[in-house]
Amino acid sequence: MRRRALLGLAAASLASPAFAQGNAAWPTQPFRIVVPFAAGGPTDIPARLLAEELGKVLPQRPVVDNRTGAGVVVGTDLVAKAAKDGHTVLYTTVAHSALRALFARLPFDPLADLEPVALVGVIPMVLMANKDLPVKNLQELIALYRANPGKYDYGSAGNGSALHLAAELFLREAGGLKVTHVPYRGSAAAMPDLLNGTTAMMLDVANNTLPYVQRGDVKGLAVSSQQRIPQLPEVPTFAEAGLPGYEAYTWHMVMVPRGTPEPIIRAINAAINGVLAKPDVQKRLEELALQVRADSTPESAGQWLQAETAKWEPIIRAAGIKPD
Incomplete structure (x- = not known):
């Protein structure tokens, strides 16, 4: 732990006003972190934590600017057209990798007009089922759906949302199961119908699902990461539950x-990377179920984005998904 703290301090020191190559000192003025999601949501909270910590080590304080509209299009377009000086940056999610397939026309190119800087971290998802559904595990859920094509519904945070895409990937990987999608305006709006049995299933990010699974309000059947998550040690991964190769995250x-x-x-x-390497920052983010990546590079972040885009675009097109 002490070594990690020292590494974090060393990395943070690179972000001081002295860090410059040629004439490219940064930041030379207050800068904006544009979040294309609503204030107080699961993307905004980590973004504000990051902004708070950056303000402690940089000569200029960042300001979080929530710009919503057309999904993430409005906020992303603002950054794509901003000055190329590092004083307007985008804090986005897996939604970015779906933009080209979701929208027939965009005012920017998600890959050509924006450049990755750092992968902040990833958040696994949890597959939940209504507590009265007659299944005890993932394989029984798959068998139930296979025996009753089209009978059951699943909820999501909206058409083209990360939760929708993750569910469609699950249905495809499980053999092309026929389950009806019911889009809601956010996962919080979808949860009551999962609890009362109107919908049978939902995938949601781990930080949203924890209290419901921990209290037994819903059945937690599988987590979408390679390893189990500490907050739900009894819930197996998809691979452990019999669906190897399935992984889905929202990422920042x-x-x-x-x-x-x-x-x-x-x-x-x-x-x-300097602030993400600080143990206290990692602890706060991990409490939000965000698995921190404190060592990403622009190159590795770019490779991640390319891989995620290649993963989700075929799912969107095959399922005929259109934005709300």
Whole structure:
């Protein structure tokens, strides 16, 4: 733990005003972290925590700017068209990798007009079933759906949401199960119908599901990560439950307009990794079920984005998913 703390301090020191290559010192003025989601939500909270910590080690304090609209399009477009100086950055999620397939027309290109800086972390999802559904595990759920095509419904946070895509991937990987999708305006709106049995199943990010599974309000059947999560040690992974290869996350990433000078990108990356390496920051984020990546590079973040885009675009097109 002491070694991790020292590494964190060392990385944070790179983000000081002295960190510059050529004339590319950053930041030279207060900067914006644009979050294309509503204030107080599961994306906004980690973004604000990151902004708070960056403000402690940088000469200029960041301001979180929530810009919602058309999913994440409005906020993302703002950053794509911003000055290429590192003073307007995007804090986004897996939703970014779905944009090209979801929208026939966009005012920007998600891959060509924005550039990854750092992968902040990933949040696994939990497959939940109504507590009265006559299944005890994932294989029994699959068997129930296979024997009753089209009879059951599942909820999501909306058409094209990460929860919708993860559920469609599950249905495909389980052999093309026929379960009817019911979109809601957010997972909080979907939860009452899962609890009362109107819908049979829902995948949601782990931080939203924990209290319901821990209290026994719903059945937790599988987590979508490679390992079990500490908060739900009794819930198996999809692989352990008999569906190897299934993984789905929502993830958090910082991006800048394409063409931002590389030294500025490196400076932002160093600042982010520095604060993410701090044990107290990791603890706070892990309490939100976010598995921190304190060592990502712009290159590795770019590879992650490319892989996620290649993963989700075929799912969207095959299922004919359209945005709300």
